[in-house]
Amino acid sequence: MQKRFFILLLIFGWFSGFAQNNEAQGESYYKKGEFKKALIIYQNLNKEKPYHYEYFYKLIAIHQQLEQLDEAEHILVQRLEKRRNPTLVIELGYNFQLKDSLDRANTLYEEAITYVDKKPNYIYSIAKKFEDHSLLEQAIRVYKKGKLLTPDKDYSIQLARIYGDQGDVEKMFANYIEYIAYKPNYLNNIKRAISDFISENSSNENNTYLRRSLLKKIQQEPNPYWYEMLSWLYVQEKAYNKSFIQEKALYKRNPESLDRIIELAITANNDSDDETAKDIFNYIINTTQDADTALIAHQYILEIDTKNADEKELKRIDKSYNELFNAYGKSRLTLPLQLAYGEFLAFFKKDTESAIAFLRKSMKLNISNFQEAKVKLLLADILVLQEKFNEALIFYSQIQAELKNSTIAQEARFKVAKTSYYKGDFDWAESQLKILKSSTSQLIANDALDLKLLISDNKFEDSTQTALKYYAKADLYAFQNKTDEAISLLDKILAEHKGESITDQALYQQAKLFEKKQQYNKAVANYLEIINDYKEDILADDAHYQLAELYNTHLAKPEDAKQLYEKIIFEFEDSIYFVEARKKFRMLRGDSIN
Incomplete structure (x- = not known):
C-alpha cells in the first residue's frame, strides 16, 4: 500500500513539474510574440486544468493577439454557459470591443458592474479586470460603488492610481489624502507615489492644489500626519523655513524625539540654506535635554558661520570652539568637534602648526582605531596643505595598514594617489588609482577614475609632462585655497599648451574656480569654449x-x-x-x- 502511494506521489510530482515547465515555455513564447507556439502549449494546459483561470485567460489573450476573435468568443461563451462569472463577462465584452461591436461590449460591461450590487465581494476583481484592459472609467465606477456598498473598506488608493494614469492630478491627490486619513501608516508610500507630480516650484499648479488641500485638512482635523505631509511638501519646494514651522507644530504635539527636526536642519544645511539651518540648530540647542545632540548642533552652527567669516568673525568662532571644549571636555565623545576645530585652524585660520599640535593631542586620547584613523586622515591633509608630502604619505599608509579594506582605508589610498599626483609622481599615482576603480565607495571609485583618466590622457603627450605638472600644481593651489594662484597657473597652461588634450580640463577647472569667486561671466566663457571647441571630449x-x-x-x-x-x-x-x-x-x- 505504501509502495503504491509512493508511486502515485512520484507520478503526480512528474506531471506537476511537466506542467510547470510547459507553462514557463509558453510564457516565454508569449513574451517573445511567438503566439502560435504559445497557443499550442496553453491549449494543452487548459485541457489538463480547465478551471485554472490563469491558463484560461492566457489562452483568450493569445487568440486575441492572433486576431482569432471568433475562437476567443466561442471559448468564452462556452465557459459562461456553465457559470456566469463577472470577470468572464468583461472578457467577452472586451472581445466584442476588439471586433468593434461597442454596443454589445458596453452592454456586457454594464452587466458586470451590476454584479457589484448583489455581491460586493466582487468589487476588486471586477475593477481589476477593467483596469487590465484600460477600461478606466468603468473601473472608477466600480470602486466608487464599492465606497458606498462597503464603507468599512476603502478604495481611494486604487482610484488615486487610476486618476494619476488619466492625468487628473487633482482627483488623484484628493483620493490619496482620503487614503492617508484611512491608513496614516501608508504616508511614506503615498509620498513616494506623488513625488513625480510635485515640483520644486511652489507656484506649480499641482503643488498649489496639494498645499491648499493639506492646509484645509489641518484646519478641519489637525492630525499629525497632515503636518508631516505639508512639511514634506515644503522640503520638495526647498522652503525649509516653512517646513520648520510644521515640524515645530508636530514636536509640540509629541515632544518625544527631535530626530525629524535634526534631519530637516541637516537637509537645509546641505542645500546651503544657512539661515534656516542655523535657526533650526539654535532651536535644537534650546530644546534638547541631550548634551550630545546640543553639541552636534553647536558644531553645525560654527561650521556654517565659518564659511564666509572675516578675521574678526574667525576670532569669535575660535573662542566659541574653546568655550565648548571647556563645557564638554576633550574626550572620544567630543572627537567630531575636535576634528572640526583642527580643520578650522588649518584651512580657515591658516594656522597649520596649531592645528597639527592640537590634533596630535587628540590622538593621545582613549579613542578607537577608527577614530584615530579619522585624526590621522585630517593630519595628513594638513601636511599636504603644508606641502610636506612624505610625512602625509606616512599617515595615509598607516590608515591603509591598520584598517584594511574599510572605506576610510580606501579614502586614504585615494589620498596617497592624489598626494603622489601633487608631487608629480604620476606613475605611482596611476597604479593606486587602478586599484580604487573597484572601490566599494562609489564616490571614491568615481573620483579615482576621473583622476586616472586625467593622468593617462595627458602624461604621454609631452615627455617632460610640463602641462600636467602645472595642472597638478594648480589643483594643489585650489586645495590650499589659493584660488588666484590656481587661476593664474591655469592661464599659463591655456596660453602655452593650447590645443593639447589638457586644454578642456584646464578650462573646466578654471571655470569652477571663477564660480567660487562669483566671477560668473568668466565661468560662462570657459564653459562655452568647451561646448564649442571640445564637444566630442569627456x-x-x-x-x-x-x-x-x-x-x-x-x-x-x-x-x-x-x-x-x-x-x-x-x-x-x-x-x-x-x-x-x-x-x-x-x-x-x-x-x-x-
Whole structure:
C-alpha cells in the first residue's frame, strides 16, 4: 500500500513539474510574440486544468493577439454557459470591443458592474479586470460603488492610481489624502507615489492644489500626519523655513524625539540654506535635554558661520570652539568637534602648526582605531596643505595598514594617489588609482577614475609632462585655497599648451574656480569654449550641465538653461546629469508632472 502511494506521489510530482515547465515555455513564447507556439502549449494546459483561470485567460489573450476573435468568443461563451462569472463577462465584452461591436461590449460591461450590487465581494476583481484592459472609467465606477456598498473598506488608493494614469492630478491627490486619513501608516508610500507630480516650484499648479488641500485638512482635523505631509511638501519646494514651522507644530504635539527636526536642519544645511539651518540648530540647542545632540548642533552652527567669516568673525568662532571644549571636555565623545576645530585652524585660520599640535593631542586620547584613523586622515591633509608630502604619505599608509579594506582605508589610498599626483609622481599615482576603480565607495571609485583618466590622457603627450605638472600644481593651489594662484597657473597652461588634450580640463577647472569667486561671466566663457571647441571630449556634458546651472541659479537666464538641459537629454543620454537635467528641463518648461 505504501509502495503504491509512493508511486502515485512520484507520478503526480512528474506531471506537476511537466506542467510547470510547459507553462514557463509558453510564457516565454508569449513574451517573445511567438503566439502560435504559445497557443499550442496553453491549449494543452487548459485541457489538463480547465478551471485554472490563469491558463484560461492566457489562452483568450493569445487568440486575441492572433486576431482569432471568433475562437476567443466561442471559448468564452462556452465557459459562461456553465457559470456566469463577472470577470468572464468583461472578457467577452472586451472581445466584442476588439471586433468593434461597442454596443454589445458596453452592454456586457454594464452587466458586470451590476454584479457589484448583489455581491460586493466582487468589487476588486471586477475593477481589476477593467483596469487590465484600460477600461478606466468603468473601473472608477466600480470602486466608487464599492465606497458606498462597503464603507468599512476603502478604495481611494486604487482610484488615486487610476486618476494619476488619466492625468487628473487633482482627483488623484484628493483620493490619496482620503487614503492617508484611512491608513496614516501608508504616508511614506503615498509620498513616494506623488513625488513625480510635485515640483520644486511652489507656484506649480499641482503643488498649489496639494498645499491648499493639506492646509484645509489641518484646519478641519489637525492630525499629525497632515503636518508631516505639508512639511514634506515644503522640503520638495526647498522652503525649509516653512517646513520648520510644521515640524515645530508636530514636536509640540509629541515632544518625544527631535530626530525629524535634526534631519530637516541637516537637509537645509546641505542645500546651503544657512539661515534656516542655523535657526533650526539654535532651536535644537534650546530644546534638547541631550548634551550630545546640543553639541552636534553647536558644531553645525560654527561650521556654517565659518564659511564666509572675516578675521574678526574667525576670532569669535575660535573662542566659541574653546568655550565648548571647556563645557564638554576633550574626550572620544567630543572627537567630531575636535576634528572640526583642527580643520578650522588649518584651512580657515591658516594656522597649520596649531592645528597639527592640537590634533596630535587628540590622538593621545582613549579613542578607537577608527577614530584615530579619522585624526590621522585630517593630519595628513594638513601636511599636504603644508606641502610636506612624505610625512602625509606616512599617515595615509598607516590608515591603509591598520584598517584594511574599510572605506576610510580606501579614502586614504585615494589620498596617497592624489598626494603622489601633487608631487608629480604620476606613475605611482596611476597604479593606486587602478586599484580604487573597484572601490566599494562609489564616490571614491568615481573620483579615482576621473583622476586616472586625467593622468593617462595627458602624461604621454609631452615627455617632460610640463602641462600636467602645472595642472597638478594648480589643483594643489585650489586645495590650499589659493584660488588666484590656481587661476593664474591655469592661464599659463591655456596660453602655452593650447590645443593639447589638457586644454578642456584646464578650462573646466578654471571655470569652477571663477564660480567660487562669483566671477560668473568668466565661468560662462570657459564653459562655452568647451561646448564649442571640445564637444566630442569627456567634459562636454559636464560643461553643458554646469553652464545650465549658472544660467538657472545665478544669471536669471531660464530659457538658455532650458536649452542646455534639453541638449543633455537628447545628446548625452549616458550622462550622470541626465536624470537631473530632465527634471529641471521639465520644471522650466512648466510641466505639471515631473
